[in-house]
Amino acid sequence: MNGESAMPPLPEIGDLAARQLVEGTLAPIVVLDADLCHLYVNPAWGKVSGLPASAFLGRTLGEVLPDLQRPDDVLRDVLRDGQPREATISGTTGVCSPLGQRLWRAVYHRVELPGQGTCLCGIGVEISSLRRYLDDLETAHQRLALLDAAATRVGTTLDIETTCQELVDLLAPSLTDLAAVAIVEEEFTGAPPPPPGFLRLRKTRGVAPPGMEWLLRQLGGPGPYVDVPRGIATRHCLDTGRPWLGNLASDELFQKVTVDPERTRLFRAAGVHSLLIAPLITPSRPVGVILLGRAGASQPFNDDDLVTIQALADRAALSIDSARRYSYEHTMALELQRALLSEPRTPHPAVEVAARYLPSGRSVLVGGDWYDSIPLPDSHTLLVMGDVMGHGFQAAVAMSQYRSLLRTIAASGAGVDKILGEFDRQVAQLGLDRLATCLLAVMDPGAGTCTAASAGHLPPARVRPDSDVEVLWLPAGPPIGTGLGGYESLTVRMDPGTTLLLYTDGLVERRDTDIDTSVQALETLSLPADGPLDDMLDTLLARLANGAYEDDVAILAARQRDAHD
The missing domain is CATH 3.60.40.10 (PPM-type phosphatase domain)
Structure with missing residues (x-):
């Protein structure tokens, strides 16, 4: 706070050693009057806020930093009964932080200052990093639990449709708003083969939040199949075995996903802003893809999402491939049985x-x-x-x-x-x-x-x-x-x-x-x-x-x- 003290010398902090302690500590300290207006802020709070002490004098926290959530009710309770209380302050200040939302834990005491009457003294400590660590730890636990759940909830039968439904139900809404699975089609019985150079995907199962089901119905077109040319993100995922990410995608980026560029309009109409395509790959061959989308107020996909979803996709690919091979072998066996019988x-x-x-x-x-x-x-x-x-x-x-x-x-x-x-x-x-x-x-x-x-x-x-x-x-x-x-x-x-x-x-x-x-x-x-x-x-x-x-x-x-x- 440029060495500037916003409070006149008072007996409580007038002693040189005490003033050096208050102004030299890394913990933010403030003194408020009975109307919750600032009488004093120490340099530590000035560094946190990015504002000089004069910006606070005679003003409430809400008037100076409106993006912070203020514990006014707690402060008034301390003024009323004199019992010290803890309070949480969260939000953003004018100082950029890699932690995004910041968090402080403060203790407020009622004090009587000569010439000022009843006041509040608040001493805080920033716990943003601790909160971030705990949040990350909780997220990691949740995702490990999700991976464990995949072992018991995906692939419970040898039916392809059921396995795909189990996969999208696991993904949404835990990791995404909408999810759809398409399987590589290798047999073209009853339908003409795809054009040369195209890969046929059979639409299987999808899930979307209420009101967005129409998007899944329209994305792949009216038929049960989608013939995917080279150059489309879906095809690139299957060819390379790597996921494709489009966060806060532009129209041009959406068009890399869809076979028909007109379907970009569908994403926009549904409020989808971010897409992730994860390949379903086994060691021997590609099985299919998962298309995931986030819409509205949902955050874009991050690196942790990418790792988790690809791990789920790798596990699901084995289950879906097993179901597909079972279905093929079962059909062949029945045909043989009928031929013999x-x-x-x-x-x-x-x-x-x-x-x-x-x-x-x-x-x-x-x-x-x-x-x-x-x-x-x-x-x-x-x-x-x-x-x-x-x-x-x-x-x-x-x-x-x-x-x-x-x-x-x-x-x-x-x-x-x-x-x-x-x-x-x-x-x-x-x-x-x-x-x-x-x-x-x-x-x-x-x-x-x-x-x-x-x-x-x-x-x-x-x-x-x-x-x-x-x-x-x-x-x-x-x-x-x-x-x-x-x-x-x-x-x-x-x-x-x-x-x-x-x-x-x-x-x-x-x-x-x-x-x-x-x-x-x-x-x-x-x-x-x-x-x-x-x-x-x-x-x-x-x-x-x-x-x-x-x-x-x-x-x-x-x-x-x-x-x-």
């Missing part, structure tokens, strides 16, 4: 059939379940349900061999017990090393009967026209491939409108539950017996489903057609 043959016109196949939820592997319907002489129809032991491609290949062999044997028109016996003998002779269970049932619409035999397979069920379900317990012979033979058949009545259900153990088998108990539980169901068979199977699956099935499920339903159909 194919649809059952068309039965005789007097019989209608419907079938379902569901892979287990444990893996993408194909399995050994199969079903078939084979027309026989005399308007009979042979229904087949089989299950080769094990999972995977070897079981599926064995299933295909067993199915073809059984079709050849069934052409003889022998009884179901004889067919199973010959089937078992030939499989054992061929040396196929996988056992299989098998259930055969011949429907005879003319006689209104069904004759069935089992090679270690679960019993069929009969759904009566009144929707009651009855399990048909058959004599169970040994599985196919043992060479033991010895199969017995059972003939039951099939009244008009009655449906026969054949299934594999994946439909009813439950952990920690006896299989016979699970089969008997079928009799507690009530199924729609008078509608389409597809509706019956859908209802059956819906009522027995409890999350992902533990084993593959195959179901075959057959019913004699009404004579008037």
Whole structure:
């Protein structure tokens, strides 16, 4: 304060040593009158404020430094009861500081000064650096917690859409106002490929604050894809593996982000001022990008944001890539299963059939379940349900061999017990090393009967026209491939409108539950017996489903057609 004292010599500070202490300390000290106007400021406060002492004399703090938050209520309480109190002063002065908002902690005492009456003396200390340190520490803790949360909240399933939604939900509103994910599209099934030199991104998931959802819908255009040329920031991120940052972006900078320059207007209309694009990269290939935006009063992205978001992106890229590979392999496996399984043959016109196949939820592997319907002489129809032991491609290949062999044997028109016996003998002779269970049932619409035999397979069920379900317990012979033979058949009545259900153990088998108990539980169901068979199977699956099935499920339903159909 240029050595200038704004207060006349008073007994309390008139002593030379005391005055040297007050004016030489680094702590700001002020003396205020009963109206909170300044009577004295020491040089330390002058350096903090950037103003001379004369600027304060006879004026309140608000009149001199209006950008500071003032503790006037606290000061009046000290004047009233004489109890010292602490108060906080925060804001900015005329002195530039790398800390931005500054913070002081001050203690105020009521004093009686000759000739001045009741006054206040305030002594403060700046704690801006401490507050900044604590804020930074808290921010670091929050971001570490966010990274930890990513491990449990992103990638909880092997579904791409779900994984992308989990990612944007984690990012917004914690680190950004709006977030959107786009995935590199490598397969162009059902759509023409992108132009040469373009990269196709498939829009997946996004999140925006209320009132800004329209921006996400319009940014990428009307279609599900965006074809990105070189020179666009999104493409640059994927090509280099480095994020792109546009803080307080100009229109020209926004145009580096969008394929269509007109979309700059959309950013402006939504109040978006800063953008960050983070690549989703795995060690082997680019997966996609995250687009993040801050709008309105939100601060631009800083270096810490950049580090945190890229760390989240790196983790999410692995989860999304795993989901994508699972989806691709799962689709390929199902296509292979369908190719091996194919649809059952068309039965005789007097019989209608419907079938379902569901892979287990444990893996993408194909399995050994199969079903078939084979027309026989005399308007009979042979229904087949089989299950080769094990999972995977070897079981599926064995299933295909067993199915073809059984079709050849069934052409003889022998009884179901004889067919199973010959089937078992030939499989054992061929040396196929996988056992299989098998259930055969011949429907005879003319006689209104069904004759069935089992090679270690679960019993069929009969759904009566009144929707009651009855399990048909058959004599169970040994599985196919043992060479033991010895199969017995059972003939039951099939009244008009009655449906026969054949299934594999994946439909009813439950952990920690006896299989016979699970089969008997079928009799507690009530199924729609008078509608389409597809509706019956859908209802059956819906009522027995409890999350992902533990084993593959195959179901075959057959019913004699009404004579008037």
